[in-house]
Amino acid sequence: MNAIQIRSIRKQIKIFEKKDSFVPSFIPILTQSMSVCILCEYQNDDQIRNILDAINQYQGRLKRIRLLVYVPLKKNPPVLERSLFIEPITKNDINFFGKLKEEAKENLQSNHYDMFINSITGSNTLLSDFFSIHLDADFKITRSEESCRIYHLTLPLEPDASFIYYLETIEKYTNRLNGK
Numbered sequence: 654m655n656a657i658q659i660r661s662i663r664k665q666i667k668i669f670e671k672k673d674s675f676v677p678s679f680i681p682i683l684t685q686s687m688s689v690c691i692l693c694e695y696q697n698d699d700q701i702r703n704i705l706d707a708i709n710q711y712q713g714r715l716k717r718i719r720l721l722v723y724v725p726l727k728k729n730p731p732v733l734e735r736s737l738f739i740e741p742i743t744k745n746d747i748n749f750f751g752k753l754k755e756e757a758k759e760n761l762q763s764n765h766y767d768m769f770i771n772s773i774t775g776s777n778t779l780l781s782d783f784f785s786i787h788l789d790a791d792f793k794i795t796r797s798e799e800s801c802r803i804y805h806l807t808l809p810l811e812p813d814a815s816f817i818y819y820l821e822t823i824e825k826y827t828n829r830l831n832g833k
Contacts, residue, residue, distance in 0.1 A: 654744070654751075654780075661751025662783045669786040670802040680805075681792050682827045683711060683820060686767035690788060692721045692781055693772045693816070695741075698732045705736070707817040719764065723773065723780060742784060753787060766790040771804070772819060773797070774812055794823055806830075 654662075683689065689711075693704055701722065712718050720739045724730070729741045746757035753761070761784065769790035773781035774797050782800040785793060793804040796819065801807045808822055 654747070655749070657749065658747060658751035659779070662747075662779060665751070666779075666782050666786060666800055666803065670800065680827055680830045681767040682831060682833075683768065683824045686716070688717045688719075688764065688766045689768045689770065690719045690721060690764070690766040690790060691770045691772060692723065692784060694777055694781075695722050695724045695726070695730065695733065698730060701730075701732050704816050707820055710817075711820065719766075721761075721784065723777060723784070725777070747780075747783075753783075758787060761787045762789060764789070767792065769793045770820075770823065771795040771797070772816060 691704075691708065693701075695701060704720065708718050708720065718738060720736075722733055722739060722741050724733065724741050724743045726743070727745075729743070733739050733741045740760060742757065742761075746754050748754055766789065769785065769788050769792070771781050771785055771794065778797045778799050781795075781797070782803055785795070785803055792806070794806045794808065795801070795804045796808060796810055798807055798809050806826065808819070808826060810819060810822065
């Protein structure tokens, strides 16, 4: 990313953080949510297969889970093109001035979710926060403490914690927040 993009994205996130974040009266529980969006970063095919296996444990007949995958490569890997519920996002979806291109913006804003889960940590948290502010969700969860005002719940875990452990932790904490 260039300096103009970084500056613009940071400005958009700061504007979003200043808005009053409303806390829903009911906190959705992962296993009971009807629509869930999960954001992750593509590292390799095995990592995506592990995430898909973890998601399959939660996916039901009525439940809709959408996987947004940030791909730091120029071309989408073949493993991301085989599934109907995977939506790849690339650097090319952000224009020179740090704004989402119209098609990418429409794809991100096309659905409303009960729960949004951001699983990206490390060097791409700025981009994951940028994508997060464009999604419409009742309850947003992240692992990163950097922009916690964007999210309703922050669960900082060890960087090497598995994706399935992260989902189990979300289930445990959302149950506790609902008094169960």
